[in-house]
Amino acid sequence: MKKIGSQVTIAIDGPAGSGKSTVARRVAETLGLLYLDSGAMYRAVTVLAIQNELAADSPELIEQVKACHIEFADNGKTILLNTKNVSVQIRTPAVNRFVADVAKIPEIRHEIVKHQQRIGAEGSIIAEGRDLTTIVFPDADFKFYLDASVTERAKRRLAELQAQNVDITLAAVEAEISARDEKDKTRAHSPLRAADDAIIIDTTDKTIDEVVDFITAQISKDEGCSK
Numbered sequence: 176m177k178k179i180g181s182q183v184t185i186a187i188d189g190p191a192g193s194g195k196s197t198v199a200r201r202v203a204e205t206l207g208l209l210y211l212d213s214g215a216m217y218r219a220v221t222v223l224a225i226q227n228e229l230a231a232d233s234p235e236l237i238e239q240v241k242a243c244h245i246e247f248a249d250n251g252k253t254i255l256l257n258t259k260n261v262s263v264q265i266r267t268p269a270v271n272r273f274v275a276d277v278a279k280i281p282e283i284r285h286e287i288v289k290h291q292q293r294i295g296a297e298g299s300i301i302a303e304g305r306d307l308t309t310i311v312f313p314d315a316d317f318k319f320y321l322d323a324s325v326t327e328r329a330k331r332r333l334a335e336l337q338a339q340n341v342d343i344t345l346a347a348v349e350a351e352i353s354a355r356d357e358k359d360k361t362r363a364h365s366p367l368r369a370a371d372d373a374i375i376i377d378t379t380d381k382t383i384d385e386v387v388d389f390i391t392a393q394i395s396k397d398e399g400c401s402k
């Protein structure tokens with residue numbers, strides 16, 4: 176495993192299915208970094224809303240978000256909401272449909288961003304999401320924006336859902352991803368966009384290994400990492 180010498184912050188943004196979670200996890204393992212899945216935090220808040228039957232923009236939900244505890248275990252593989260493991264619940268179709276509405280509420284974003292910045296201050300980190308390169312860590316040492324065609328992204332998400340025995344068609348997944356892209360890119364607060372200084376990677380025809388190798392090469396080049 177390569178280890179990075181000084182504290183380093185790597186931020187990755189991109190739309191759903193662009194490969195950023197898988198890639199960030201792999202780079203975290205390779206370089207010995209803390210992995211932060213920021214989308215999982217918005218998903219956990221969405222679980223909170225569903226469980227308590229609260230509208231995304233309800234004042235009650237904002238209060239609950241301020242009071243709740245979201246923690247990661249197992250280097251980001253497990254997410255705990257008020258000490259309960261919600262790692263499976265956050266990936267359900269109900270959460271997929273609702274999460275973009277919850278994530279567009281400024282007060283909710285404010286709380287989650289503060290939490291992410293506290294985690295980032297603790298040490299070297301690779302964090303991925305929609306606003307990590309622009310809002311959460313604007314001074315990150317390395318910034319990447321991953322993208323892929325909507326059909327390719329839908330195929331990847333379909334394979335993940337089928338592995339969980341979710342019965343859904345490619346067309347339905349593509350429609351859901353397109354709807355979420357639209358909401359993430361057009362919302363008033365922290366819309367998804369590539370930071371001006373981010374390296375853009377189109378992953379449509381690339382394997383995970385190729386993207387991981389490219390990113391680790393960029394970091395190693397600048398950091399002078401040794402194996």
Ligand code: DC
Pocket residue numbers: 191192213214215217218274275278279303304305306307355359
């Ligand atoms: O990366 P993901 O699919 O798990 O993200 C779920 C939703 O959360 C996505 O629709 C947008 C939102 N999100 C966000 O607004 N900001 C982030 N930093 C990460 C995710």
